[in-house]
Amino acid sequence: MAKRWRTWISDRFGLRRVYEGTLNRRVAKSSWYYGDGATLTFLLGVLVVTGMFMSLTYTPSPDGAYESIRFITEKQVLGWFVRGLHYWAAGMMVVMLFFHLFRQILVGGYKFPREGTWLIGVILFFAIILMSFTGYLLRWDERSIYALKVAQHMFSRLPWIGESVVVFIQGGTEPGATTLTRLYAVHVIFVPVLLGLFVIWHIYLVIIHGVTSQEERNQPIYTASQQRQLYRAQARSREKGENFFPMTVFKSGLMATIVFAIVLTLTLTLGPQRLYPEADLTTISRPIEEWWFYWYSGLIALLPNTIAPWFVVIFPIVLFIILILLPFIDRSPWRGFKKRLWPPIVVGICVIGILYLTDLRRRSPWTGWPDSEPPPVPAGVVLSPEAEQGRQLFAQYGCNSCHPISGHGRKVAVDFGQIERRLSQDYIRDYILQPPEGIAMPGYRGRMSAQDLERIVEFVLVAQTFPRSQ
Amino acid sequence: MERRTFLQIAIATGGLVTAAIVAIPVIGTALSPVLRRESGELWQPIGALENFPIGQMTRANVTVPRDDWSQTLREKGLYVLRSSNAELIVFSRNCTDLSCPIVWDEGSNCFFCPCHGGIFSRQGDPMKGPPKRALYRYAARVRNDTVEIDLRSVPPMA
Numbered sequence: 001m002a003k004r005w006r007t008w009i010s011d012r013f014g015l016r017r018v019y020e021g022t023l024n025r026r027v028a029k030s031s032w033y034y035g036d037g038a039t040l041t042f043l044l045g046v047l048v049v050t051g052m053f054m055s056l057t058y059t060p061s062p063d064g065a066y067e068s069i070r071f072i073t074e075k076q077v078l079g080w081f082v083r084g085l086h087y088w089a090a091g092m093m094v095v096m097l098f099f100h101l102f103r104q105i106l107v108g109g110y111k112f113p114r115e116g117t118w119l120i121g122v123i124l125f126f127a128i129i130l131m132s133f134t135g136y137l138l139r140w141d142e143r144s145i146y147a148l149k150v151a152q153h154m155f156s157r158l159p160w161i162g163e164s165v166v167v168f169i170q171g172g173t174e175p176g177a178t179t180l181t182r183l184y185a186v187h188v189i190f191v192p193v194l195l196g197l198f199v200i201w202h203i204y205l206v207i208i209h210g211v212t213s214q215e216e217r218n219q220p221i222y223t224a225s226q227q228r229q230l231y232r233a234q235a236r237s238r239e240k241g242e243n244f245f246p247m248t249v250f251k252s253g254l255m256a257t258i259v260f261a262i263v264l265t266l267t268l269t270l271g272p273q274r275l276y277p278e279a280d281l282t283t284i285s286r287p288i289e290e291w292w293f294y295w296y297s298g299l300i301a302l303l304p305n306t307i308a309p310w311f312v313v314i315f316p317i318v319l320f321i322i323l324i325l326l327p328f329i330d331r332s333p334w335r336g337f338k339k340r341l342w343p344p345i346v347v348g349i350c351v352i353g354i355l356y357l358t359d360l361r362r363r364s365p366w367t368g369w370p371d372s373e374p375p376p377v378p379a380g381v382v383l384s385p386e387a388e389q390g391r392q393l394f395a396q397y398g399c400n401s402c403h404p405i406s407g408h409g410r411k412v413a414v415d416f417g418q419i420e421r422r423l424s425q426d427y428i429r430d431y432i433l434q435p436p437e438g439i440a441m442p443g444y445r446g447r448m449s450a451q452d453l454e455r456i457v458e459f460v461l462v463a464q465t466f467p468r469s470q
Numbered sequence: 471m472e473r474r475t476f477l478q479i480a481i482a483t484g485g486l487v488t489a490a491i492v493a494i495p496v497i498g499t500a501l502s503p504v505l506r507r508e509s510g511e512l513w514q515p516i517g518a519l520e521n522f523p524i525g526q527m528t529r530a531n532v533t534v535p536r537d538d539w540s541q542t543l544r545e546k547g548l549y550v551l552r553s554s555n556a557e558l559i560v561f562s563r564n565c566t567d568l569s570c571p572i573v574w575d576e577g578s579n580c581f582f583c584p585c586h587g588g589i590f591s592r593q594g595d596p597m598k599g600p601p602k603r604a605l606y607r608y609a610a611r612v613r614n615d616t617v618e619i620d621l622r623s624v625p626p627m628a
Binding site for chain 1: 503507538543563569570573575578580582587600601626627
């Protein structure tokens, strides 16, 4: 009876052909780490569902956006959970996106006959990055407004059309109501619709062309038809092939589940991204981009200032062109990385670089900032009254806006608590009054009394004798 | 012409014309902010002259006129240096590297950018970090003891 019903449903709703074409087919055996694509699809699903339900409340107007997110987070039943899931799924999506991209470069996933799959994947890559950016602009807190400003500034560097592009994105010469509606429309309608279509197309091509199999990685393949023959033989073979359902689905699903467990854990422990003060262009603030962009920000900070302004315009364009051209440049018969040395090297450098730059940006040792708190005195050290006054003046004159003492404070300039060669009294005094040419320090001649100067010099002299940390 | 070819051409033409009738207006309306962009000077008051003591850096806000319907972000922060009785410098608060909001440090007499380490002098000149250009200065004037600036005297990103 049940079987008859099933047959009737699959016949009348045309499900048989879908089942045969997607689930019930032979594929080459895959490793667990081939589940990254499925994981991305799954995360996209989580993002679509949580996003849809947040849009029930979210108000895309500068007057209401911030408050509506606050409402979702604080008042709505389980709103914090839905927002948290959306936030962490988005972050993990970017992480998995890079994993997916790097893995395809490593195994040569862009090689014939999979160029189309790759090219659509490249578009998806940029679309997802755009989503991960526009998403956090909608929070409309200080991080959002300055992230928008920074991105706009990058666009403004485009030759000829820069300013027009800025006005176009912003919906006016200043950010306002039309800015947020634009960002909202891009984030919830324009890009998601395109993303959905391209994801379906991408998966459709994965079904048609399969994914790079172990056999393909072990031997040279010269033509697309040779690849097809090899793949088909492998898929049909008892040892080297498997049924897509349930074998492949189970393995891919396992990876997706593990990643989801991470998303869930982060949501339950850290919750959604905290809301910073509402977007405002008058108060002092220290915004920073979302963590998945740290590496890029760190890179910009490291580049010499002759290159950086152009780099931010050229890098995404060059990256796009390189990725688009990759399948047409690298036409060697080898896949995998046994006979291809450059992919592990390039990917290795990228991964190490991204991790290093992320940490660097997290620390941002280049940023100076006013701080009214004088540097702490190490335990066991007693300062003379003059040196103690000097310590207070050290903060009052903004020395500590750049100079750390024994590792405490901003790290822009020399740490007198950890200096290699001790400086003399005269040297310090002259330096404070008139720093040498080309040194990024203001001269204090004319605006520091002789007494204040002596006190600060005294403190710096003592700081040089502070017990070394570590 | 064969009937088949004619039909093919008719379908393609009809399709393209229909698509254009829909596509051109929607693109036009999306481009509206660029097409409607106003130019010319736009002077706005930022406060009475006496609010800016001589020899000091003072924070000020300017109201940004916009014709949209939201009330927030109507004000923009500025730094004003009144170096002498007659001379006023009105700095944009946006770093010239990537528009992050700079802060004035009275202690060291420097501007700090929170993003990539830009540091500017009291005169707005770049001292350290990525910025190559000095801070943007608004055109300023004094009318009836009120300081006014021209909002359009700096680029949109300033």
